[in-house]
Amino acid sequence: MSDLRQYLRQDLMPHILCPGCGHGIALRSLLRVIDRGTIPLDRIVLVGGIGCSSRMVGYVDLRTVHTTHGRALTFATGIKLARPELEVIVVTGDGDGLGIGGNHLIHAARRDVDLTCLLLNNATYGMTGGQAAPTAAPGSRSTTTPGGAREPSFDACRLVEAAGASYVARGATSLPLALDDVIAGAIAHSGFSFVEILSDCPEFYGRYNALGRGPDMLQAQRSRVIGPRPEIQLGVLHQRPPALEVQAT
Amino acid sequence: MNELLQGNAACARAALDAGCTFFAGYPITPSSEIAEQMAAALPKRGGVFVQMEDEIASLGAVLGASLAGRRAMTATSGPGFSLMQEHLGYGMYAEIPCVVVDVMRGGPSTGLPTRPSQGDVMQARWGTHGDHPAIALAPASVAEVYELTARAFELSDRLRTPVVLLYDEVIGHLRERVDLAPVSPPPAARAGPDGRSPYAAGEDDVARLPDLGSGQRFHVTGLGHGERGYPTDDPAVVGDLALRLARKVERARAEIAWAETYRTEDADLVVVAYGIVARAARRAVDDGRARGMRLGLFRPRTIWPFPAEAFRAATAGARGVLVAEMNLGQLAVEIERYVPRGSVATLLRADGRPIAPEEIVAAAVRVTDGERVVA
Numbered sequence: 001m002s003d004l005r006q007y008l009r010q011d012l013m014p015h016i017l018c019p020g021c022g023h024g025i026a027l028r029s030l031l032r033v034i035d036r037g038t039i040p041l042d043r044i045v046l047v048g049g050i051g052c053s054s055r056m057v058g059y060v061d062l063r064t065v066h067t068t069h070g071r072a073l074t075f076a077t078g079i080k081l082a083r084p085e086l087e088v089i090v091v092t093g094d095g096d097g098l099g100i101g102g103n104h105l106i107h108a109a110r111r112d113v114d115l116t117c118l119l120l121n122n123a124t125y126g127m128t129g130g131q132a133a134p135t136a137a138p139g140s141r142s143t144t145t146p147g148g149a150r151e152p153s154f155d156a157c158r159l160v161e162a163a164g165a166s167y168v169a170r171g172a173t174s175l176p177l178a179l180d181d182v183i184a185g186a187i188a189h190s191g192f193s194f195v196e197i198l199s200d201c202p203e204f205y206g207r208y209n210a211l212g213r214g215p216d217m218l219q220a221q222r223s224r225v226i227g228p229r230p231e232i233q234l235g236v237l238h239q240r241p242p243a244l245e246v247q248a249t
Numbered sequence: 250m251n252e253l254l255q256g257n258a259a260c261a262r263a264a265l266d267a268g269c270t271f272f273a274g275y276p277i278t279p280s281s282e283i284a285e286q287m288a289a290a291l292p293k294r295g296g297v298f299v300q301m302e303d304e305i306a307s308l309g310a311v312l313g314a315s316l317a318g319r320r321a322m323t324a325t326s327g328p329g330f331s332l333m334q335e336h337l338g339y340g341m342y343a344e345i346p347c348v349v350v351d352v353m354r355g356g357p358s359t360g361l362p363t364r365p366s367q368g369d370v371m372q373a374r375w376g377t378h379g380d381h382p383a384i385a386l387a388p389a390s391v392a393e394v395y396e397l398t399a400r401a402f403e404l405s406d407r408l409r410t411p412v413v414l415l416y417d418e419v420i421g422h423l424r425e426r427v428d429l430a431p432v433s434p435p436p437a438a439r440a441g442p443d444g445r446s447p448y449a450a451g452e453d454d455v456a457r458l459p460d461l462g463s464g465q466r467f468h469v470t471g472l473g474h475g476e477r478g479y480p481t482d483d484p485a486v487v488g489d490l491a492l493r494l495a496r497k498v499e500r501a502r503a504e505i506a507w508a509e510t511y512r513t514e515d516a517d518l519v520v521v522a523y524g525i526v527a528r529a530a531r532r533a534v535d536d537g538r539a540r541g542m543r544l545g546l547f548r549p550r551t552i553w554p555f556p557a558e559a560f561r562a563a564t565a566g567a568r569g570v571l572v573a574e575m576n577l578g579q580l581a582v583e584i585e586r587y588v589p590r591g592s593v594a595t596l597l598r599a600d601g602r603p604i605a606p607e608e609i610v611a612a613a614v615r616v617t618d619g620e621r622v623v624a
Contacts, residue, residue, distance in 0.1 A: 082318065
């Protein structure tokens with residue numbers, strides 16, 4: 001494997017993510033997939049929304065579009081329909097993609113346009129200081145749920161599958177090589193491909209819920225996703241041939 | 250070709266003739282005919298039509314398609330225009346060409362979906378947050394919808410900024426006889442030579458972004474950014490950016506600030522009106538003159554930036570100005586900046602009904618008698 005730093009805008013370092021944040025592991029996984037060379041580099045467009053995860057697209061030295069909060073999929077849909085030869089990869093978060101952008105997510109899934117959507121789920125709004133996200137576990141504490149979250153949380157994969165996505169998978173930052181495989185599968189699949197990536201925010205979610213530092217959270221995450229009967233299932237959860245695609249004729 | 254044509258149909262036809270190959274939209278009265286016509290026409294010519302889940306998504310898709318090199322547009326009405334405001338700001342800040350049509354209906358909120366208004370004049374100027382340039386064109390006939398839609402694409406491409414086409418429901422649904430001279434697509438003078446500094450502007454203060462399909466590597470963001478397009482909050486850099494974007498449109502003001510004057514040379518009272526109200530005002534000027542009043546008409550075809558110099562010239566010899574508009578005085582506020590205090594009178598309606606010629610004549614009589622606000 002070559003030096004992955006060649007894909008980064010190193011003049012933008014140091015980056016803005018916190019020590020212990022899981023997002024860097026996910027970015028590295030995406031770069032390993034890009035480094036496999038199966039997609040011509042000059043065809044890749046990365047599109048992000050707003051938030052910690054979305055911000056990572058700006059560090060990759062390709063064509064990158066950092067859009068508005070929750071709306072990355074709408075820009076990506078326009079880009080893909082305008083130029084179907086481009087490989088459009090959206091990086092979003094749980095607040096961006098499931099909160100403010102939830103409507104766009106279900107419609108992108110229904111439309112089944114050939115996009116890849118990587119949703120990094122760290123169960124919090126990190127960029128704004130750790131408020132409750134729609135994926136926060138019931139009872140978990142945040143700056144806006146000081147007494148513990150009272151609302152149920154989303155299962156992003158089931159939501160997107162029900163809405164019509166033709167490739168749905170889940171990966172985790174605690175098992176990065178398995179994550180590579182589902183990201184590669186998502187990019188290879190034509191049709192709307194969705195990967196939920198379990199990530200961690202030790203700085204806010206971890207601190208407010210006494211879950212330790214980055215390595216502690218990774219260990220805890222790993223224990224939930226491995227074993228014969230894991231609490232959270234990883235891998236490809238749903239795949240079918242894409243629906244008739246909306247494309248330029 | 251001499252034909253009977255609807256305003257919204259003229260808009261769609263102009264877009265196609267001007268080389269628009271991408272339309273994303275969401276149904277809303279009274280603009281839906283534009284989307285329907287684009288849905289029928291675009292796929293046959295290799296273009297793309299997509300109906301999005303809302304107006305936010307519609308303008309998002311348009312901005313994405315434009316970044317990918319397509320001439321792109323959307324069309325909506327007041328409530329949808331409100332939803333588009335954040336993306337309008339993104340388009341202005343990240344310098345992405347596109348055309349946004351707002352066929353104005355009564356508001357606020359759901360308001361009067363099938364009734365005309367001119368209530369979005371200030372939304373077109375200041376609807377999105379922060380300091381930003383704005384261009385809005387206001388046609389007053391079916392033929393002018395065609396002409397200004399085509400101009401909107403040309404301006405938007407050249408200045409790399411969203412251009413709003415602002416007209417009321419009456420103009421949108423008006424069917425009148427036209428004999429259009431078809432326009433040709435303007436030259437695609439938008440691709441930049443250097444992806445390493447896509448926001449390094451030329452002497453015209455316009456950025457030069459490559460297309461996403463060009464193979465060049467570059468970054469686009471709605472964050473404050475420098476010439477390379479990378480995020481920064483350096484006060485010198487983001488301060489310069491705000492000034493450059495304002496200067497870019499200000500520099501083009503003389504050229505794009507179009508207006509029509511009618512019988513203003515010896516007018517005592519100049520009526521200011523745009524859109525369908527200008528049609529009534531023109532008739533009112535003739536009727537008033539038949540009754541011995543010296544009336545004239547100033548009709549801005551460009552609302553933003555307001556054609557101030559043409560307005561000053563048209564009103565230099567007048568004793569007063571009467572602004573007639575289908576709102577509670579949105580353009581009147583702008584006009585007060587250019588005339589002596591107390592010399593602007595208004596005739597305003599926000600009840601979903603157009604203003605009739607005889608109302609304008611009656612208002613002119615009362616203004617001549619010294620009244621200022623004529624409801």
